[in-house]
Amino acid sequence: MAIPRILVVDDDPDMRQMMTQFLRQNGSIALPAANETEVRSHIDGGRVDLVLLDVMLGDENGLEICKRLRREQDVPIIMVSALSADHQRMEGYAVGADDYIAKPFNPNLLLARVKAVLSRARRSASLVHRRNTKTFHFDGWTYDAKTGDVLSPVKVQVALSHRETALLQVLLANPHIPLTREEIATNLDATGEGQSPSEATGRAIDVLVGRLRNKIEANPKEPQILKTERGVGYVFAVDIAVSDT
Amino acid sequence: MAIPRILVVDDDPDMRQMMTQFLRQNGSIALPAANETEVRSHIDGGRVDLVLLDVMLGDENGLEICKRLRREQDVPIIMVSALSADHQRMEGYAVGADDYIAKPFNPNLLLARVKAVLSRARRSASLVHRRNTKTFHFDGWTYDAKTGDVLSPVKVQVALSHRETALLQVLLANPHIPLTREEIATNLDATGEGQSPSEATGRAIDVLVGRLRNKIEANPKEPQILKTERGVGYVFAVDIAVSDT
């Protein structure tokens, strides 16, 4: 599908900011909205693929908005709430939400849910569910994005940890582009394969890079694939071929 | 989803007429039934997405029918009753109804409830339309939702315990979606009987997952089907094909 357009509805500016930024970093178009009026103007104004709706909207009631939206439009809705009590969740479903997530949420979880709801919506529209079946080839190596398997040039399976896999994915998505540690960290948390409860601090990325090098570099001391850009960060420095299987 | 097929069960012809007409005007296929015999013939004869069940059915007892339906089929049920007393409502839930509405009801309210229950059923383990006798195929394996049989890639029967089967069902209903332990536990309890007696505590889900892995993973140490999402929970990580038999 085209780039998903996600409406972020929250009356707290900070939260709105945080969520829109996060979604944008992960390839979505995020549309912020603080109240029902802004929601309507967005929905009436253009395509919206998904609504992330806070339950508590100051004086307005997210549940009510959800109910109304559902009655009029057929846009998928994920309710977001600080209250994780089960009855809240139930209420969310009862008014027609497609999913429910409690604040504070794990960014991975949010992204996974967004993906899931979008793909579900897409599937019901097209009936055909094509998964991500790309395979990446670089410098003799193979990475199967579907299974997550990594094969060395001599066709030996190499086991990467979740975090290492996530790093590899980020790099594969940005070949020849030097990435700062911060960029890597942000995208790591987003990839959905790797987890980290909170933002990575300190030298975590350096260490992670080192670990990945130990697994995929012939000579980790002289990296050919994952090179250092002194003063900047790291680059994936070889060409990539992508095959659709 | 396709047009919902709703079974309207009421012994009063006027009320039946009114409800079926109303539902049809609102885009559903309404199937009238006056007693348990007619209910059975409809359910056995074709797909039914929701049952609107009157509590008072002349000499029969709606609650009993509800209980039986719940035990055999996994079709969503909304109880309808002229008695709005609280104990009645409670009884409705206790026998496994998904919702409860009191007569006389606001037609829009009925519609909202119907939609809510349908969408909830769609998203959660709605895979269990036993009557439809679906069979799931994944990674060489076969799971027959009707008989509960599980066949390995080499066509050997594998015996799963009730709990393991329930887990498999929850996973099959949510492929590629990382589920938290809490979500799994909730859905597990829901799949069995209408109640959720006690939240599974501790590491029960972990252990259960391990047990299922031992039965359906070629190499339980390196799960290909039921993968761990560190910090989140577990995912059913392979594609599923569903055949109607």
Next chain:
DNA sequence: TAGTTATGTAACAGAATGCAACAAAATCTA
């Protein structure tokens, strides 16, 4: 060259997960 800054990495610690062993509960059987 000496000093400064950036990077590599081993060692450590805390957390998450896997799992065997046990116990309690449910189910079956004679």
Next chain:
DNA sequence: TAGATTTTGTTGCATTCTGTTACATAACTA
């Protein structure tokens, strides 16, 4: 119904994963 068997949750320990820290080394600057 008593006893055997199966199922299922709990617990404790082992293992794996991942970020932090400390120090060594490399690169850069003046």
